[in-house]
Amino acid sequence: MQTARIIYNPTSGREVIRKVLPDILQRFEQKGYETSAHATTCAGDATEAAQYAIERKFDVVVAAGGDGTINEVINGLAEQAHKPKVGVIPVGTTNDFARALCIPRNIHKAVDVILEGYTQPLDIGRVNEHYFMNIAGGGKITEISYEVPSKLKTMLGQLAYYLKGIELLPQIRPTRVEIEYDGKWFEGDIMLFLVSNTNSVGGLEKLAPAARMDDGLFDLMIIEKMNIAEFVRLATLAAQGNHLDHPKFKHLTASRVKVKTDEKMQLNVDGEFGGLLPGEFVNLYRHLDFFLPEDKFKDGHCK
Numbered sequence: 001m002q003t004a005r006i007i008y009n010p011t012s013g014r015e016v017i018r019k020v021l022p023d024i025l026q027r028f029e030q031k032g033y034e035t036s037a038h039a040t041t042c043a044g045d046a047t048e049a050a051q052y053a054i055e056r057k058f059d060v061v062v063a064a065g066g067d068g069t070i071n072e073v074i075n076g077l078a079e080q081a082h083k084p085k086v087g088v089i090p091v092g093t094t095n096d097f098a099r100a101l102c103i104p105r106n107i108h109k110a111v112d113v114i115l116e117g118y119t120q121p122l123d124i125g126r127v128n129e130h131y132f133m134n135i136a137g138g139g140k141i142t143e144i145s146y147e148v149p150s151k152l153k154t155m156l157g158q159l160a161y162y163l164k165g166i167e168l169l170p171q172i173r174p175t176r177v178e179i180e181y182d183g184k185w186f187e188g189d190i191m192l193f194l195v196s197n198t199n200s201v202g203g204l205e206k207l208a209p210a211a212r213m214d215d216g217l218f219d220l221m222i223i224e225k226m227n228i229a230e231f232v233r234l235a236t237l238a239a240q241g242n243h244l245d246h247p248k249f250k251h252l253t254a255s256r257v258k259v260k261t262d263e264k265m266q267l268n269v270d271g272e273f274g275g276l277l278p279g280e281f282v283n284l285y286r287h288l289d290f291f292l293p294e295d296k297f298k299d300g301h302c303k
């Protein structure tokens with residue numbers, strides 16, 4: 001009999017997971033999985049819970065939460081020899097990763113995807129000692145996501161980020177960086193750089209539309225120095241997918257990226273603080289098997 005461990009964050013998003021958990025457990029059991037669950041209690045707990053699931057040789061690990069919880073679970077699984085298959089139930093404020101995998105926002109439909117049983121091996125990223133599935137980057141704007149208080153997020157959802165973003169706009173200023181990507185170089189003043197594994201970043205599905213999650217390559221995006229008005233305009237263009245020809249938007253691909261700065265710059269790894277630069281980003285080719293909807297996820301991305 002196959003075994004499944006559900007690691008869920010009871011505080012994620014609008015805090016709905018606990019109510020539906022008995023139904024989810026029952027559905028897994030009906031499908032033939034011997035299933036148990038772990039409720040996370042604090043930051044970092046999902047990583048330990050994932051490591052425990054590996055020790056106990058679970059066949060399937062399900063991460064139920066937002067991007068933060070999924071990231072913690074991935075961090076617990078990435079280094080291990082025995083790698084269970086990974087399911088995602090998106091119940092967070094931000095669910096970029098689930099969106100990138102075409103996993104429905106509806107809890108029961110997300111469970112359907114896992115129980116249908118189709119998986120594909122996908123790339124994940126590592127920067128220094130942190131793993132990520134979505135995106136890592138640096139620049140003042142990327143520091144916004146962890147400045148939004150959790151209570152505010154529960155109440156306002158995605159809107160909290162935009163409000164905080166507007167408040168922080170005047171602080172956004174360029175930084176000098178040196179970037180080495182697969183043996184090539186970029187040096188200059190930038191607003192922000194992003195190293196992306198998926199095509200769904202911050203709710204902007206069209207940011208890197210061709211990005212594949214199974215090709216061993218990151219999409220490296222660099223926004224060069226510009227004033228705030230230009231930056232806001234570029235962000236608006238990006239929301240519509242019309243940013244790719246902008247003269248100050250650089251879009252490159254690489255499997256290994258090294259970034260250095262003279263001044264202190266924080267790294268944002270899947271929306272959370274990930275230490276300081278310098279950083280070396282490594283794409284781990286088809287590293288983990290994820291449950292996906294077979295009919296929607298094609299050519300390495302969600303169509």
Ligand SMILES: Nc1ncnc2c1ncn2[C@@H]1O[C@H](COP(=O)(O)OP(=O)(O)OP(=O)(O)O)[C@@H](O)[C@H]1O
Nearest residue numbers: 012013040041042043065066067068069092093094
């Ligand atoms: N019981 C808990 N109480 C408070 N925080 C927790 C608990 N369990 C986990 N956490 C932390 O909450 C963080 C955010 O969780 P998650 O991503 O699932 O929810 P979210 O609502 O989408 O939040 P975010 O948008 O910040 O990611 C996790 O990275 C984890 O560190």
